[in-house]
Amino acid sequence: MTDAGFRHLSYQWSGGTEWMLVHEAKYDPQIIIIPPLFEELNLLRGFTVDFARALAARGIASWLPDLPGTGESLRELRDIGWEDWRGALHAAGEAVASHTGAAPFVASFRGGVLLSDAVEARGWWSFAPATGASLLRHLQRIQHISNIENDLEDHDNKRESSYFGGYELSLPMRDALRSAIVPPVNGPSRIVPAGSGTPLWRRAEPGRDPELSDLLAEDIAAWTASCAGR
């Protein structure tokens, strides 16, 4: 399969410029993909791009923005707050709408679901949402084990930022993550739960699951079609 359909476009938010991986922008409908957060972002990167390809195979365009402090972003993650992520996603959604003339649908994964209501969208589809508390707990566990490995003490609350699973987060960011829950949205929504078996985000190495990415693309294709028919 050719990847000629992929290109990068920038979008502006109040804190700077970030990039989006855009696949077949000429198609309709448009889907903005909010990826998983932190280490799950890396573990599911290939899976997420496979999902974008599977959408294109169904004539659906996708936009995968970098969150500030991740991917190609020039910002340091330790300087980024939860509201920055929300503001950036809101701006990314507006950029899609201005490129295409229509608001996108949102497809969000895992921790990305926690930010999904920041996008003004025609509908919100999500896969295997995680609470912020469970994501933070897992990051703290990774950090704790890494500290054992390196003979270090666990983190010191008095500092302004600290490492969680290898990610340096400000303490307000940590607190916002801890209290983040799946948000209510004002419009059509669908939540697809994780299937059986060991999920990709629990495995030690990044993995792909072409069958699952294809199944999910089929699910959202049918769902956006049913939304459009309303």
Place this chain on the structure above:
Amino acid sequence: MGLNDSEDVEATLRAVLRDVLGIDQTRVVAFTEATPLFGSLPELDSMAVAGLLTELEDRLGIIIDDDEVDGEMLESFGSLLRFARTKALQ
């Protein structure tokens, strides 16, 4: 999930090692109590251990406190198995 004997716990631990770390079934079956894990098994870095423990929590229906996680517990297949049995069968 109805885990009520130590053989069930052992089978679950081997399955989790296989599924999370992507270790070949024949290699996992050959693990003995003395097989060293953390620090010896290249697949088992801090992220992998965290995934392993979280998956064990789900499959055994237990909660593992980070205070309970130390080098000794992760040292060998036997030490991790003893920990899992104590948690799951208590």
